[in-house]
Amino acid sequence: MPVASSRSLLRTEAVARREQLDVTSYDVVLDLTGEATFGSVTTIEFESTGGPTFVDLKPVSVAAIRLNDRPVDVDLLREGRLPIETSAGTNVLVVDARMPFRNDGEGLHQHVDPADGRRYVYGMSFMDAAPTVFACFDQPDLKAPYTLHVTAPPDWVVVGNAPATNPEPGRWEIGPTQPLSTYFVTVVAGPYHVVRDEHDGIPLGLSSRQSLAQHLDKDADELLTITRQCFDEFHRLFGIRYPFGDYHQAFVPEFNAGAMENPGCVTFRDQLVFDTRVTRGTRIVRATTVAHEMAHQWFGNIVTPTWWDDLWLNESFAEYMGNRVTADVTQYDDAWTHVAWSRRQWGLLADQRPTTHPVAGNGAVDAVAALQNFDGISYAKGSSILKQLCTSLGDEVFFAGAIDHFTRHRFGNATMHDLVASWERSGAGDLSPVVDQWLRVAGADTFTLDREAHVLRRTPPPEHPADRAHRFEVATLSEGSVTTTVVDVSGPETPLPDLAGTVVLDPREQSWGVYVPDTATVAGLRTELPLVGDDGLRAAIWNNLKSGFNEALVAPDDVVELLVQAFPVQDTEDTARHTVPWVLGEVLPAATPGSTARVHRAVADLVGSTEPGSELQLSAFRAAVRTADDVDLLRDWLASPPTGIDLDADVRWRLLVRLATLGGTHPTELDAALADDRTAATAVSHVLATTSLPTAEAKALAWEMFTGVLDSPNYELVAAGQGLWQGSQRELTAPYVERYFAELPATSQVRSGWVLALAADAFFPRTFVDDDTLARTEALLDSDVLEPAVRRRVADHADELARRLAVRAAYPVS
Template identity: 70%
Template sequence: MSVASTRSLLHTEALARRELLDVTSYDVELDLASDEARFRSVTTITFESRGGATFVDLKPVGLNGVRLDDRPLDPDLLSGGRLPLETTPGTHVLVVDAVMPFRNDGEGLHRSVDPADGRHYVYGMSFMDAAPTVFACFDQPDLKAPYTLRVRAPHDWVVVGNAPAALVDGGGQQPGTWELGPTQPLSTYFVTLVAGPYHVVRDEHDGIPLGLSSRQSLARHLDKDADELLTMTRQCFDEFHRLFGIRYPFGDYHQAFVPEFNAGAMENPGCVTFRDQLVFDTRVTRGKRILRATTVAHEMAHQWFGNITTPRWWDDLWLNESFAEYMGNRVTAEVTEYDDAWTHVSWSRRQWGLRADQRPSTHPVAGNGAEDALTALQNFDGISYAKGSSILRQLCTRLGDEVFLAGVVDHLDRHRFGNATMHDLVASWERAGAEDLSPVVGEWLRKAGPDVVRHDRERGLVLRHSPPAAPAERSHLFDVVVLTPGGATTTPVTLTADETPAPPVAPGAAVVLDPHEESWAVYVPDGETVAALVDVLPGVTDHRLRAGTWNNVKSGYAEGAIAPDAVVALAVAAFPAEDTEDTGRHTMPWLLGEVVPAAATGALERLHRAAVASLVLQQPGSELQLSAYRAGIRTASDPATLRAWLQASPDGITLDDDLRWRLLTRLAVLGGTDRAELDAALTAAESSANRVHHTGATASLPTPEAKAYAWERFTGAVEVSNYELEAAGTGMWRGGQEQLTAEYVDRYVADLPGTGAVRSGWVLAVAATAFFPASHVDAATLERLRTLLAPGVLEPAVARRVADAVDDLDRQLAVRAAYPVA
């Protein structure tokens, strides 16, 4: 189903419909046992109207019938995902009998087949515009209602959802009927269903039934991780109950790890869904475990902020995400074994938010002007999470816990199971004892873009520059750390003007601005600091300080103030193995994707030697050793090295599926393997994860056939899951293969506008990013890609992603122009 075939809800339309309607209840019957491609959905909505015309949201593949107050409606009236209704004042009952599609893009009711054993699994993702592909509804966040679901499912399936599920009919080899609810009042985007032959682990804590579930092929891995997951869940429940004094109100608390999930997780009340890559079937680093812990805590925080009290409209989405981001990280650090959670956040989230805030597409944290639901989805980014969280953390420091938490509790109590706005929250804080918060709202939440803060060594000043497009008068309170071979000196600085005296600095010392990230700004180190860090950073053992220092360097590089070769020199001297993850937002991908291609010849080999040296220095079996080994794989340029590692791993490293495919993928990039070997490796260990690895490795081969293979997935000529699609895009554009992929730059420009006909929603935008020709950093490519940004060429979701990628490409070109390689 294409977005082009439906209309996104306008904010003005949502306001009018909310003014007209109150929804009393939903009763939804789903038949999941009759067909593998589609399912019957019968929805009964009881609602009150003040009289007038409105519409119900509905995106079926077939419509059996519609009745309003026992009067049949013409199914042909359905257009653009909307069925018009004429209502009189009073109570109405709408019954919609529809046929809905099982989807494979991680939205709606997603159905997948596990290649490990052929079992089918289903889960619901109703966020944003997806709910109407599952059931008929008034799809906006401020029309809440209780839900009752009746689900017909195959006999060997388990059903879980927003309320405890009971098998009320069926048994033996016949399909069974499960009943769930009624729930507490929910927004449509929270409604979920998890159904299939899932492996389930059950427990209880403080009167709350707990559950975990995964595919059967991951059962032993879930069992292995269950104690850690349940322990964290208990710890977080106790802490949230202590902090808020409000009991969790949604009955059971089930955490379902589901296949091919787009986001990290979704906070559905009573049944949180997570991507099942968070059930670890191979060895992982501490960074990955911290990510899982903070995700668990983040989704639990949502049960209060977001689920009890929900934003009225998507422009207050930050009320959900910023709050859950702050509280999730805070609670993880304070009550779980991962007391270094804030350090991981520094490595993984800070630059994500800052880069989003520096782009032309930046937007305010609050009141971001989302005129329709799909536009709001594009603002679901690092600003909503990282920047908003940082501002809340600053505000909590300023107000103190007593006032901050009292305001939150007042907000939740006043709007229990209802909807609210940012202004409601601010009013609650002011009632709790905060002074007038309008400056915070105006300067921090309503103005887009970060201040840029620099250290002027010669003048002994810290300089603040606010965004020219939105001049601000923001004050900053943070530490300045001066690093010398003898140690570190910390001085607090309050920055209330464009120029503020800086602490004294001896020649040759490095100055790190706000390394503990107490404020929100782009911090740019001076040239002498960058040079000094090569000598002093290797001796720094404080991991939080090291992470903050690297963020100064990354910001300085993005601002064009640091040469690529200087960054490489620092990475070689102080190899960042402690940033143990190597997904897109972390240090190693940044070094390899942006810095090394702009540096002098030999930069990759220097990094490889540094990675191998770090590998040798680390304790065998440690997570730092695993991090260094992964870096060694990614930086290797000699296939013989990779072949040797395939045959015999270093002491302390076990060659599991993840590492084997990392080695094979790097061999593919270098032309050191072929399709036959990759196919054989997949056949030897068929799984959903290995299928994704295989797709990425195959697309990475330096052959015309490999690039054609990837492109068939982009255009939709070959239909694959969302994860395989993204992997194909990653493999498509490998550095060093530009001659092979040159023709696809024009094909991207030509084919991208048509992808809305073959996919929609989240995956539509993800594909645009994954297949963006990021390896072609040249002016001709930039100008070619800019033609896509002309009005009307791309759908908004895609245009936003392309505009951001074009801005990144423009910045990389600016760095190369400023620091040309001889």
């Protein structure tokens, strides 16, 4: 259901409202027994200095509103805001409304499981979605305790931000909670399968849809063990116990993010309950996500940023602490290496774009603008800087400052300056250079090796000059041996000894920078890279190659050669941020004709020659499927995959999607495959395969989903965008290039929030890498007709497109 338009909260408005109001409590009554809408009665008790203000509210309809027992005109509600005239002292506002169940992963999201028809609900209140669940003063620094009363079907389980009681069938009581910001409030309700446990006096819970129950049970011991280990380590490091009662981890359907740190009830995307074979890398992702959300219980939940532009106080810390604790106390002691493969380039690319921003205090004027800065800089770059800072200060000072911060601002709000003051009180000394040069200035320094001059050159981005000091190693590789030298960089040039052969800058990724390998190093890696046994070093080498490619200083053919010579065995994942998908999606289209076939032969040989059932074999097989152009081969694999490869739902649908792209299947077969195994995951794969077909009907279907003619859940919408643009179907998809730029602005009339930006991203014509597409992109940006969330995604695509064109210009192919 589309959400009514609303106005984004200005920071100046938030400051004024915080000065006027102090919220005492929320009491929320939810009736979840309906199908399209639900009842929401909110009672807010608050203190005011008196005078006008407004309440945030985005209902389907309103039955009644009363302030201090007097009626308020419902027709005053405009653009998600209800103006009210408060009295000095205590005020009580009661709002009785109908709210929308949503299918875009925000507000109160409703999902009907294709596997069994059961209905599930969960709340995602982040940023500006809370007013579609309950009336509120929706800003992070107006915290208050919540009490919730939930009516639900009698076979449902209800979980929230505090321990829940079930006094009679269909009725649940939650709270009062500790003081919470509005964006933390959640309710997870439905016929969920629940696993319960306890650790150190903390009740633990896991839940998933019933169709995933056996898979949750299978992994429950691992999940609960990681949770216990992380609690023990966070308690040891912080000396402050987890204060939110129960700790429930709910794996919910169609979740936009990886997870959300709601106190007492963390929500995760339920792909993290594994119902097909996964690699160790995927399990590390789950483990670090669990630890990340647990870190938030301190960084974010006990102390919350005063305004959205200090969101790094949540995310950078949770990223650093989640990775560190996972590596230190769980079975996944190689977590930092996986982070190098999966997260570093995400942050570096964001930091090199025109849309870059400082880690901290980036001056977001309103809530929507702040959401656009919620990216790899907030996570990966901020985490890297904190890791550097902790190394410099030492654990004793670093954690003493954190404890001081939590203690001074317990259940309140704080800023970056508050945290820095806590560190300085704890013995850190003057941290202004770190704040001024690393946290408050955007951009990444670029490092290149000048062998003739025997210097290392540092070039700050001209738009964001800064005099940052770096310390990192320089490694020389020779016949499998590694020699390192530590360098301190504080100016544009740093003298180096005479370095011959293959040189890797910052091989342990100790600083934050763009490291470009020179020609001699790229050539030398053909011999040296296969000999590298250090997983972290191998990740750093590939990250430097990616940086060089993105700067059009490493040739696509050289990248292909290195992939063939030294398949990145430690990076077995295939999400967009990982190495093999990057080569297949960005490098191969710019490489010499025949390169795709060459990669296919190499990975297909690996499938047959490596250990059956190994992760390397699975990774190679996935790459072989994506690069295959032989329908008969794919059919053979679909009938009988290679020894060691299980034909589970994931493998089956990868094969069907590739067959669809090549025109080797048809809708009837795809429909039958879905009917044979109908789950939430296969429903999404079915959309991807169907829209990948090289037919006009398939592309028209995708476009109807994009424009909102067909109302689609968020995951299926993104899959349709991925299926639409297939590089081998340019003639068929060419008309949609112009249509994208013409019709994109109107999509803000049919969707909002997170999924609005996701759709703009998924449907961008990524297979048309040419000057005309870039010109159209820039013209759309110049027209100033895009919502901020959409504009940010399009601007990032413009930068990516310009970089890909630069690669083609630097390394033309016939």
